[in-house]
Amino acid sequence: MIKKAITTLKVLQTLQNNIRLKTLELQRIQKKKFKILLNHAYQNVPFYRRLFESVGMSPEDIKNYEDISKIPITTKLQFQKAEEEAIARNIDIWAEHKTSGSTGIRLSLFFSMEDALYNRGTYERARIENGLRILQDVLLYIGNPSIIPNGKKWYEHFRVRRKEGLNVFEPLEVQIKKLEKVKPDALWGYPSGIKLIATAIEEKTIKGISPRLIFTASELLDPQTRNLINSVFNVDLIDAYVAEEGGCMAWECSKHEGYHMNMDTVLMEFVDENGNRVGAGRKGKVVITNLQSYAMPIIRYELGDYAIPTYRECSCGRPGYLIKSIEGRCDDFIKLSDNKSISPRVVVPIIESVPGVSEFQLVQEKVDEIVVYIVKKKEYRDTQIIGGINKEFKKIFGNHISVDTKIVENISRERSGKLRSVISRI
Numbered sequence: 001m002i003k004k005a006i007t008t009l010k011v012l013q014t015l016q017n018n019i020r021l022k023t024l025e026l027q028r029i030q031k032k033k034f035k036i037l038l039n040h041a042y043q044n045v046p047f048y049r050r051l052f053e054s055v056g057m058s059p060e061d062i063k064n065y066e067d068i069s070k071i072p073i074t075t076k077l078q079f080q081k082a083e084e085e086a087i088a089r090n091i092d093i094w095a096e097h098k099t100s101g102s103t104g105i106r107l108s109l110f111f112s113m114e115d116a117l118y119n120r121g122t123y124e125r126a127r128i129e130n131g132l133r134i135l136q137d138v139l140l141y142i143g144n145p146s147i148i149p150n151g152k153k154w155y156e157h158f159r160v161r162r163k164e165g166l167n168v169f170e171p172l173e174v175q176i177k178k179l180e181k182v183k184p185d186a187l188w189g190y191p192s193g194i195k196l197i198a199t200a201i202e203e204k205t206i207k208g209i210s211p212r213l214i215f216t217a218s219e220l221l222d223p224q225t226r227n228l229i230n231s232v233f234n235v236d237l238i239d240a241y242v243a244e245e246g247g248c249m250a251w252e253c254s255k256h257e258g259y260h261m262n263m264d265t266v267l268m269e270f271v272d273e274n275g276n277r278v279g280a281g282r283k284g285k286v287v288i289t290n291l292q293s294y295a296m297p298i299i300r301y302e303l304g305d306y307a308i309p310t311y312r313e314c315s316c317g318r319p320g321y322l323i324k325s326i327e328g329r330c331d332d333f334i335k336l337s338d339n340k341s342i343s344p345r346v347v348v349p350i351i352e353s354v355p356g357v358s359e360f361q362l363v364q365e366k367v368d369e370i371v372v373y374i375v376k377k378k379e380y381r382d383t384q385i386i387g388g389i390n391k392e393f394k395k396i397f398g399n400h401i402s403v404d405t406k407i408v409e410n411i412s413r414e415r416s417g418k419l420r421s422v423i424s425r426i
């Protein structure tokens with residue numbers, strides 16, 4: 001317990017110091033940490049030793065940033081096949097997490113104590129920088145039962161890092177009751193979960209739930225959902241880009257100019273279909289190196305998302321470059337017959353703009369067939385909504401894709417509690 005407390009303090013202090021540095025200094029830290037991790041992986045992890053040997057290289061061949069792209073990109077499937085070969089032989093395992101497995105593949109990730117505390121620390125920093133007071137505030141997580149704190153930690157009795165949890169699979173009334181009881185200062189959850197609560201509060205004019213801060217993560221946040229949450233709770237919502245494999249990798253500040261990359265804990269690259277880095281403003285696949293992943297090094301790992309980098313700093317003065325936007329899972333881009341694809345970022349606001357839509361899920365079953373499942377707001381007629389969706393989709397797809405709209409009672413969440421708004425099964 002003491003070792004954990006000391007390591008936590010050390011990690012948080014390092015992270016808070018780093019956020020006061022200059023971008024150039026962060027880049028130096030990034031480069032140094034990358035080199036150390038690479039050497040460690042080569043020496044102690046059979047999976048990486050083989051990977052390097054397969055392309056006839058060793059860590060000494062990586063001399064500058066450009067050389068990094070010589071290292072083959074790794075995938076979830078490769079890690080799954082590698083099993084314990086992907087784990088460092090010389091590090092004590094302290095924790096194991098499973099990825100949420102949106103695409104069906106669940107991967108076990110292993111952490112040393114420091115790895116895990118850095119991972120948590122990246123979330124903490126994003127919240128602290130956006131106004132969370134760890135010595136005072138109650139933070140309430142909204143998610144699946146596994147993220148709900150199991151009893152109180154000793155420090156919470158001293159009003160430090162107080163946490164509560166809310167299960168998204170519970171009926172909405174139960175969630176509202178808990179919120180009324182806990183009166184959290186801050187919320188952290190999926191946009192879809194917080195949106196449902198916001199809608200209920202708006203419809204039933206519930207008073208007394210007034211968190212000062214709201215953070216969302218893990219799903220695409222569309223402008224309508226952001227506006228709804230902001231107006232119901234009278235907050236300035238902060239969105240974060242997170243993954244089990246990389247912790248909290250990037251986050252917004254109150255300027256909302258993009259997402260601050262945590263350049264001291266993760267090296268993010270954005271590449272095209274051929275693995276070449278894309279320029280600023282261009283969409284690329286996200287490839288990450290978790291610079292604090294010693295037990296199971298995550299190096300040049302393809303996360304399965306698209307994002308748009310900027311290589312530009314934020315006007316808030318914090319160091320590091322911004323990501324312009326997170327575009328969603330690569331799998332969930334709608335595929336067209338001419339090999340083009342359409343981002344969920346384009347489709348989601350269109351459905352959201354149709355009056356009467358409460359929740360929805362769009363599923364592309366075939367290249368020329370889409371089904372949109374809609375949970376409607378009570379006061380709207382089915383025909384109104386179906387007509388609205390068809391009209392909007394005609395504008396983007398013309399007659400190339402048939403759209404079938406179905407009104408349903410609810411849309412089931414994934415095991416993680418996430419709601420996937422767009423699923424392409426092609």
Ligand SMILES: [Zn+2]
Nearest residue numbers: 253255314316
């Ligand atoms: Zn900023």
